Amino acid sequence: MEGFLANLSLGFITALSLQNLAFCFLGALIGTLIGVLPGVGPIATIAMLLPLTFSFDPVGALIMLAGIYYGAQYGGSTTAILVNIPGEATSVVTTLDGHAMAKQGRAGVALGIAAIGSFVSGTFATLVIAALGAPLTGLALLFGPAEYFSLMVLGLAFAVVLARGSVLKAISMIVVGLLLSTVGTDLETGEERLTLGLAALADGIDFAVLAMGVFGFAEILRNLENPESRDVVKGKIGRLLPSMDDMKQAIAPMLRGMSLGAALGILPGNGAVLGPFASYTLEKKLARDPSRFGRGAIEGVAGPESANNAGAQTAFIPLLTLGIPPNAVMALMVGAMTIHGVIPGPQVMTKNPELFWGMIASMWIGNLMLLVINLPLVGLWVRLLKVPYRLMFPAILIFCCIGIYSINNSPSDVMFTAFFGLFGYALIKFGFEPAPMLLGFVLGRLMEEKFRQALVLSRGNFMTFIDRPVSAGLLLVALIVLVIAVTPAIRRRREEAFQE
Amino acid sequence: MIRLFASLVAVAALCAGTANAQNYPTRPVTLIVPFAAGGPTDIVARIIGENMSKTLGQQIVVENVAGAGGTTGITRGAQARPDGYTLMMGHMGTHGAAPALYPNLRYDPTKDFEPVGLAAGTPILIVAKKDLPPKTLAEFVAYVKANQAKMNEAHAGVGSVSFTTCTMLNSMMGVKVTRVAYRGTGPALNDLIGGQVDYMCDQIVNLAEQIKAGSIKAYAIATEQRSPALPDVPTTKEAGMPDYMVSAWNAVFAPKGTPKDIVAKVNDALVKALDDEGTRKRLLDLGGVIPEKSGRTPEWLGDFVKSEVTRWTPILKAAGVTAN
Amino acid sequence: MIRAPQDAAAGVFLILLAIIALWQGADLSAGTLGQIGSGMLPRALAVLTLLCGVTLVVESVLTRGAGLDRWGVRGPVFILGAAVAFALAVRPLGLAVAGPLVVMVSAMASRETRPVETLIFGTVITIFCLLLFKFALNLPIPVAPWLIGY
Numbered sequence: 016m017e018g019f020l021a022n023l024s025l026g027f028i029t030a031l032s033l034q035n036l037a038f039c040f041l042g043a044l045i046g047t048l049i050g051v052l053p054g055v056g057p058i059a060t061i062a063m064l065l066p067l068t069f070s071f072d073p074v075g076a077l078i079m080l081a082g083i084y085y086g087a088q089y090g091g092s093t094t095a096i097l098v099n100i101p102g103e104a105t106s107v108v109t110t111l112d113g114h115a116m117a118k119q120g121r122a123g124v125a126l127g128i129a130a131i132g133s134f135v136s137g138t139f140a141t142l143v144i145a146a147l148g149a150p151l152t153g154l155a156l157l158f159g160p161a162e163y164f165s166l167m168v169l170g171l172a173f174a175v176v177l178a179r180g181s182v183l184k185a186i187s188m189i190v191v192g193l194l195l196s197t198v199g200t201d202l203e204t205g206e207e208r209l210t211l212g213l214a215a216l217a218d219g220i221d222f223a224v225l226a227m228g229v230f231g232f233a234e235i236l237r238n239l240e241n242p243e244s245r246d247v248v249k250g251k252i253g254r255l256l257p258s259m260d261d262m263k264q265a266i267a268p269m270l271r272g273m274s275l276g277a278a279l280g281i282l283p284g285n286g287a288v289l290g291p292f293a294s295y296t297l298e299k300k301l302a303r304d305p306s307r308f309g310r311g312a313i314e315g316v317a318g319p320e321s322a323n324n325a326g327a328q329t330a331f332i333p334l335l336t337l338g339i340p341p342n343a344v345m346a347l348m349v350g351a352m353t354i355h356g357v358i359p360g361p362q363v364m365t366k367n368p369e370l371f372w373g374m375i376a377s378m379w380i381g382n383l384m385l386l387v388i389n390l391p392l393v394g395l396w397v398r399l400l401k402v403p404y405r406l407m408f409p410a411i412l413i414f415c416c417i418g419i420y421s422i423n424n425s426p427s428d429v430m431f432t433a434f435f436g437l438f439g440y441a442l443i444k445f446g447f448e449p450a451p452m453l454l455g456f457v458l459g460r461l462m463e464e465k466f467r468q469a470l471v472l473s474r475g476n477f478m479t480f481i482d483r484p485v486s487a488g489l490l491l492v493a494l495i496v497l498v499i500a501v502t503p504a505i506r507r508r509r510e511e512a513f514q515e
Numbered sequence: 516m517i518r519l520f521a522s523l524v525a526v527a528a529l530c531a532g533t534a535n536a537q538n539y540p541t542r543p544v545t546l547i548v549p550f551a552a553g554g555p556t557d558i559v560a561r562i563i564g565e566n567m568s569k570t571l572g573q574q575i576v577v578e579n580v581a582g583a584g585g586t587t588g589i590t591r592g593a594q595a596r597p598d599g600y601t602l603m604m605g606h607m608g609t610h611g612a613a614p615a616l617y618p619n620l621r622y623d624p625t626k627d628f629e630p631v632g633l634a635a636g637t638p639i640l641i642v643a644k645k646d647l648p649p650k651t652l653a654e655f656v657a658y659v660k661a662n663q664a665k666m667n668e669a670h671a672g673v674g675s676v677s678f679t680t681c682t683m684l685n686s687m688m689g690v691k692v693t694r695v696a697y698r699g700t701g702p703a704l705n706d707l708i709g710g711q712v713d714y715m716c717d718q719i720v721n722l723a724e725q726i727k728a729g730s731i732k733a734y735a736i737a738t739e740q741r742s743p744a745l746p747d748v749p750t751t752k753e754a755g756m757p758d759y760m761v762s763a764w765n766a767v768f769a770p771k772g773t774p775k776d777i778v779a780k781v782n783d784a785l786v787k788a789l790d791d792e793g794t795r796k797r798l799l800d801l802g803g804v805i806p807e808k809s810g811r812t813p814e815w816l817g818d819f820v821k822s823e824v825t826r827w828t829p830i831l832k833a834a835g836v837t838a839n
Numbered sequence: 840m841i842r843a844p845q846d847a848a849a850g851v852f853l854i855l856l857a858i859i860a861l862w863q864g865a866d867l868s869a870g871t872l873g874q875i876g877s878g879m880l881p882r883a884l885a886v887l888t889l890l891c892g893v894t895l896v897v898e899s900v901l902t903r904g905a906g907l908d909r910w911g912v913r914g915p916v917f918i919l920g921a922a923v924a925f926a927l928a929v930r931p932l933g934l935a936v937a938g939p940l941v942v943m944v945s946a947m948a949s950r951e952t953r954p955v956e957t958l959i960f961g962t963v964i965t966i967f968c969l970l971l972f973k974f975a976l977n978l979p980i981p982v983a984p985w986l987i988g989y
Contacts, residue, residue, distance in 0.1 A: 187891035201877035205673030350553025360724020445849035
């Protein structure tokens with residue numbers, strides 16, 4: 016216990032130096048401002064801002080980068096709520112109820128809940144990292160390909176619950192998402208699959224390209240056709256911050272969300288992505304009136320946002336303790352650390368304790384900064400929404416184009432985004448929902464990789480998924496979730512059929 | 516009015532088009548890195564680029580263009596205007612193994628570039644999960660030969676450094692093991708630490724810290740001399756496999772047709788970076804290998820690329836692997 | 840006969856998608872269950888998509904549902920066209936041209952656009968983007984290669 020306190024105080028002493036505080040603040044501010052721009056997600060933001068940090072000392076630079084990371088995550092959630100464009104896979108869920116709330120004039124409440132939820136869960140996550148970081152890594156190493164696969168199957172089961180409407184259409188969307196994720200180069204043989212012969216598709220479809228097209232562009236197209244339903248701020252702005260009643264409704268989802276997010280974020284291999292989806296599913300099932308979800312239920316923002324932030328922070332655990340980045344953003348951080356001469360690995364904790372604990376302490380400070388920065392900004396963002404749509408949508412478009420271009424300096428990415436915009440428009444016309452498709456897409460790559468790896472390792476024995484206890488357990492839970500999700504729909508269908 | 520405007524545009528275009536070596540560079544220079552930010556090649560490029568910016572007096576801006584094992588970025592670089600304002604960081608994969616791996620490759624590493632100079636290389640290590648019984652390289656080779664059917668080798672995908680270098684190792688050992696593909700080094704390393712797979716060949720940058728902490732073990736490093744970052748790991752020469760000498764070398768290239776004096780200026784800045792104390796320290800801390808004075812000229816690089824292509828092509832063709 | 844036109848159209852859309860996927864992946868080897876090849880998963884998923892599509896069509900005959908929505912032309916053409924214009928213009932002509940181009944082409948998608956206002960807005964926002972992305976953040980995006988070379 017005292018070791019834990021001693022470490023934390025070392026961390027805070029490091030993090031609270033004037034210089035490091037300034038770095039933290041600057042990072043969080045810049046990260047938020049850039050992350051808010053539609054089309055520019057956390058990866059693009061960090062890659063853009065990384066060179067700025069080169070002239071600073073390692074601890075300061077990394078604190079700033081971490082600040083940029085949370086700032087960008089939060090900025091992405093802001094865009095998700097205000098204009099229905101998710102900055103990253105983890106903000107997709109926030110668009111569902113967050114944007115619905117914005118359309119009801121409750122944008123301020125949604126943003127406020129997201130900020131508060133993120134702070135509370137950030138505090139929790141910091142404590143988890145500080146106290147349990149090292150032992151938890153050992154747990155994560157128990158996850159082999161079979162376990163990951165089963166976890167992803169569970170994730171897909173969650174996706175079915177995401178649906179606002181027809182379960183069949185939701186399942187179709189998940190399948191289409193999985194299909195799109197197979198486009199690219201086959202991992203084992205190097206063959207190109209479904210790439211239509213285009214070199215630009217050789218590495219598959221980028222998530223940001225798909226999300227921007229199907230959400231961003233299609234949303235603009237939809238708004239242009241329905242001017243009445245798009246005025247996000249009808250009349251009065253309404254409350255800028257959540258009321259006590261809102262907070263009471265939100266507190267339990269926040270607590271549940273942060274536990275889920277923290278647990279899933281530890282898993283190397285992007286487990287953090289599942290956090291918000293799992294939280295949304297849980298809240299929807301626990302709510303007394305599930306039909307509110309998708310139409311502006313505050314639990315649908317509080318839970319996922321808390322899960323989101325908790326996961327984003329615990330995702331640092333594999334990085335700081337093992338030196339292995341769990342996702343693309345963390346891989347950038349590894350590069351950043353290496354450039355600054357701190358090579359991440361199991362010994363960072365012992366060889367550079369000021370760095371390790373300083374970063375953890377500054378994570379909490381960063382969360383505090385975000386709250387301080389963002390709550391006042393809520394008023395600004397909501398006022399920005401009053402800009403006439405005829406000027407707003409070209410602005411959104413230009414930011415999206417620049418943002419997409421900047422991912423890989425590739426104009427063809429922008430072309431594909433336009434194509435997916437058309438695709439997304441078609442989906443809307445046919446009554447499909449894009450959210451389950453995006454989840455299917457994100458999970459698809461991982462699922463196939465882990466599925467084939469597990470089979471290669473077991474030499475073709477399918478029983479490996481059930482022989483291994485953790486994997487079997489996860490598959491069982493997935494089955495249960497699916498049954499719970501599908502039964503009401505079947506019952507409804509039978510009633511409808513009887514009525515005919 | 517229009518004529519004035521037109522002549523202004525013409526003059527501007529003329530100024531932009533002329534590659535004047537005396538003034539080079541007059542604006543920022545783009546260095547295309549054909550991999551995602553944060554990876555080993557990107558890190559080397561940024562460290563060296565930072566120092567070169569000081570010598571050249573203009574910023575070196577790294578542009579990451581990832582894809583198809585690095586060939587997307589190199590293709591773009593090869594097709595850029597040869598005015599010295601677009602350079603690229605190629606490596607063993609893009610300029611050595613690529614012709615064998617990608618039949619539809621749109622460039623020829625030996626013909627479509629002006630070599631500028633070798634940058635830092637990252638040596639390859641043979642590593643295994645910490646519980647694997649063999650203690651030395653010789654024991655390892657015997658073990659693998661005896662247990663071929665049960666062994667699992669991890670790599671980061673067809674076309675990656677870990678793939679091509681282990682293809683060579685496996686063919687040198689004369690074994691046929693099960694190769695497990697991962698999407699990137701991170702997940703592969705993760706499973707190696709967890710003991711799900713048996714061994715791997717990869718660059719020191721990714722592995723050094725793990726080896727020092729004991730979460731994986733290293734049998735040998737494939738260079739002439741031991742690395743200062745890992746002084747306890749024997750070289751393949753010492754351990755009994757002197758022919759396995761590979762490093763993931765990185766080098767700066769310019770598109771074909773770039774004027775010789777501009778190439779010389781860039782090479783000079785590169786050499787100065789390699790001699791700079793601060794830059795050397797950062798590269799060596801990573802485990803990087805800084806080329807000898809004799810290996811830093813454009814001519815040396817040109818010959819080296821030819822030899823690398825000749826070396827990798829038969830090995831990869833024999834293993835029957837092509838990326839599409 | 841078809842009681843839910845939207846669902847029927849949705850089903851047909853899925854069936855078409857599946858057929859394209861099957862056709863494109865036809866020459867990939869599926870391998871065996873013991874050694875899964877590159878074609879197995881895409882083919883399996885395409886078949887699943889086909890099944891979903893067929894189920895939707897069948898369901899549209901049996902249950903009542905929403906009618907077909909009308910497709911706009913102006914919106915898609917100008918919004919998506921603006922993005923395509925950006926993609927084509929950004930490397931040869933730079934952000935200085937591509938920026939205003941995007942704003943002006945996309946603005947034509949809305950009936951509420953006022954030409955002069957849009958032109959000014961386009962210029963202002965392009966300058967803002969140039970200052971932010973190019974000069975403050977050093978993004979390697981071309982500014983105006985035809986004019987100043989980079």
